[in-house]
Amino acid sequence: MVALDALDRRLIDAYQRDLPLCERPFAVMAERLGESEAVVLSRLERLAAAGVLSRVGPVFDHARAGASLLAAVAVPEAERDAVAARISESVGVNHNYAREHRYNLWFVMTAADEQQLDARLDALEAELGHPVLRLPMIEAFHIDLGFPIPWYELERA
């Protein structure tokens, strides 16, 4: 695991929720943290390079920016990796997980609109030769705000 100091943690804790949409957002962050803009930027870069931050930027509502859908296929274990590679390469796929279940490959297909989404899924289904279970979101109960990170507990682990 990457070693994080107090400033790294404060940065992550404070900005998991909201980065100000002002002209110099990192300068405002820096001021709040009692640091310089340059320090904040270099920290963020380091955390991103280390993979601790997956990105600094907008989090889009999946349901409102374009169209997307969770999908799954059940494939024999021997074929799994080959099928997974074809799914990952397919245009529009942004997540692809192998999971321990008869439906063993789970992915998110995205598109500009519903029509393109259906077309992409139809084409992929035909290419894979396996039926694709389509699980569109009906209702989101969670307003994805990130969740508080219990740093001390993580240290003990």
Next chain:
Amino acid sequence: MSVSTCPSEPAASNPPRQDGLDVLDRAIVVATQAGLPLVPDPWRAVGEPLGLSGEAVRERMVRMQAAGVIRRVAAVPNHYRLGYVANGMTVWDVDDAHVDRLGREVARLPGVSHCYRRPRHLPEWPYNLFVMLHGRTREEVEQQAERLCELLGAACRDHRILYSSRILKKTGLRLAGRSDRRGQMR
């Protein structure tokens, strides 16, 4: 016949699509979905190749946030890298009459990052509530699932925990564009 609210920007005169985003909004989504450039004025850096001022980019982002297209602009941690290596997609077969009320309650439990209602596909897929649980170990995820089980009570007929055995691809990308090169393999 333009439906644009910004007649000074010719490209924006394309009619918005079903999500209410015009061509320039979508260009901003594509340019920022893999992350903002880490420079003092990221809006200007995003706007430059699009022929927009930093101010215009920011205004559009504020508008997209107000419309709910952008949930938040934030530092997005990679929970896996922070030690949350047990990621369980739990799926629940919950009585349709109660699923909306219970879904809202489940969403408030600690460790829950996503909670969605999705359609069943009977007979092979009876589950209608999806809850993503994150823990440092499978035991922790199982304890969280146990708590969910108690909360759902008799309204829940069956459930499964689908652990991820491999993350094959994970990006924050929603719309295709030239920036479509940050797929990570792990």
